[in-house]
Amino acid sequence: QVHLVESGGGLVQAGGSLRLSCAASGRTFSTYAMGWFRQAPGQEREFVAGISGSGSYTLYTDSVKGRFTISRDNTKNPVYLQMNSLKPEDTAVYYCAARSSPVIRTTPHEYVYWGQGTQVTVSS
Numbered sequence: 001q002v003h004l005v006e007s008g009g010g011l012v013q014a015g016g017s018l019r020l021s022c023a024a025s026g027r028t029f030s031t032y033a034m035g036w037f038r039q040a041p042g043q044e045r046e047f048v049a050g051i052s053g054s055g056s057y058t059l060y061t062d063s064v065k066g067r068f069t070i071s072r073d074n075t076k077n078p079v080y081l082q083m084n085s086l087k088p089e090d091t092a093v094y095y096c097a098a099r100s101s102p103v104i105r106t107t108p109h110e111y112v113y114w115g116q117g118t119q120v121t122v123s124s
Contacts, residue, residue, distance in 0.1 A: 004096045009118030012086055016122070020081040022096030022115060029053075030074040033104045035111060036081045038092035038120075045095070045108050049081060053102025061106075063089075086122045093117040 008020040020036070035050040049070040050059045058070050069082040079096060097111035105111070 004098060004113055004115035006094065006096045006115040006118040009094060009120045011121045011123065014086060014088055014122055014124050016086050017082070017084045018086065018120060020083065020094055020096075020118060020120075022079040022081075024077040024079075024098065029077055029079075029098055031102050032098045032100060033102055034070075034072060034079045035097045035099070035104065035106075036070060036079075037095045037097060037108060037111075038090075039095070039117075040092040043092075047106040047108075048094070050104035050106065051079065052104055057104060059104045059106070083120070086120075088122045088124045090120060091122050092120060094120050
């Protein structure tokens with residue numbers, strides 16, 4: 001059984017910061033690419049950031065470049081998403097996901113394992 005559990009969401013004012021964490025249990029994800037996705041009400045789930053299995057490569061959607069940073073610690077399994085300079089349009093449920101390949105992809109259907117999501121709300 002594989003579980004991904006996100007934490008770190010909450011309510012923050014515009015311009016503030018949050019750090020999301022994703023803890024993996026049941027399997028070692030050091031060879032798995034990891035991604036963060038988000039879904040706002042009435043919107044499709046969208047790719048936010050991804051990191052390769054080794055952690056050497058990262059990829060971001062344009063709207064978060066320069067503000068968000070994805071990182072991972074393969075000795076302990078967690079993946080992090082540091083979010084700075086938050087904007088109201090960043091409000092969404094954020095999901096951690098893993099795919100059974102070390103290569104980053106940006107489409108949700110290419111990820112096998114998903115967490116339950118954590119709410120991020122940015123007030124103006």
